[in-house]
Amino acid sequence: MDHATHEIVTFYEDRYEEATRLQRRPQSRLERIRTLELLRELLPPAPATVLDVGGGPGAYARELLADGYRVRLVDLVPGHVDQARAGTPPIDAVVGDARDLPEPDASQDATLLLGPLYHLHEPADRVRALREAIRVTRPGGRILAAAISRFAGPIDMLATARFGDHVLSDAERLLTNGVNDASIGFTHAYFHRVAELTAECEAAGLTDVVIHGVEGPGWPAAEAALPGPHADATFDGALRLARLLSTEPEVVPASAHLLVAATAPPR
Known part of the structure; x- marks a missing residue:
């Protein structure tokens, strides 16, 4: 295990509670709702076999099991695997x-691949992960992969009243290299531009590549509306807007997360 991988595992084992992440904030609740909607729209019908790579404690795997899919989960973090096995x-x-x-x-x-791509700094590693997904998927099968938008961090800081000169300085740096500074909160991560993500998918050999904006452009408003009287209405509007603008190219990168929907090529 290389140093960065070790630090990622340690982050999730010792410092961050992934199991409750998708319920904690408006952004993450939008992420969960829209990801599930997209999975149910884009996956082949149950009882298809689904490999959930980087599936964490199993938030999406359990939903798919309940839908009748046959699911196997692979995750880098032993604690996540233990949680997945122990849950109901x-x-x-x-x-x-x-x-x-x-x-x-x-x-x-x-x-x-709903997590691995944004924990791999090097393009060659991201393409390798996509090629592994192709290898284990039958020709013509579906591959869905998540990434974090290049612009998610500073937008999040602004929406949650944490913006300042240090955030602006880091945003300027991110524009050039996309590499998260692991010393200021999140662990080792890479934040994508849409064109770059599309190019990596095509380099791996994926076909029929479509990029969805998961949370839509309204997620910062949903965050900023807390804890005010319009929080529920703003969240509902953000969700409806995310559905409407899911694949609108001009606003896709305004989402915190991007979701690749693609097809495994013929052998």
Whole structure:
């Protein structure tokens, strides 16, 4: 395990509670609702087999199991795998790296990468993870992969009243290299531009690539509306706007998260 990977595992094991993340904030609740809607829209019908790579404690895997899918989860963090196995219903889960999946060729009807891409700094590693997803997915199967928008961090800081000169300075740096500063909160991460994400998917060999904006452009308003009297109405409006503008190219990068929907090519 290299140094960055070790630090990512330590972050999630010792410093960050991933299991409750999708319920804590308007942005994360929008992420959960829209991701589930997109999974149900884009995945093949149940009982298809789905490999959930980087699936964490199993928030999406459990929903898919309830929908009738056959799901196997792979995650880099042993504590996440333990949580996935121990939950209700228990998930078939193993420790593994997205760049070297412990799965046979063409064994899945669909593969999810809802975390690994934004924890890999190097383009070659991200393309390798996408190629691994292709390898384990049957030709013509679906591959869905998440990324974090290049602009998510400073927008989040502004929406939650944490903006300042230091944030602006870091935003300027991010524009040039996309690499998160792991010393100021989040762990090692890479933030994508849409064109760059599309190019990496195409370099890996994916076809029919479409990029969705998950939370839509209204998520900062939903954050800023707390704890005021219009919080619920603003959240509802942000969700409706996210659905309407999911693939509108000009506003996709305003989402905190991007979701690739693509097809595994023929062998």
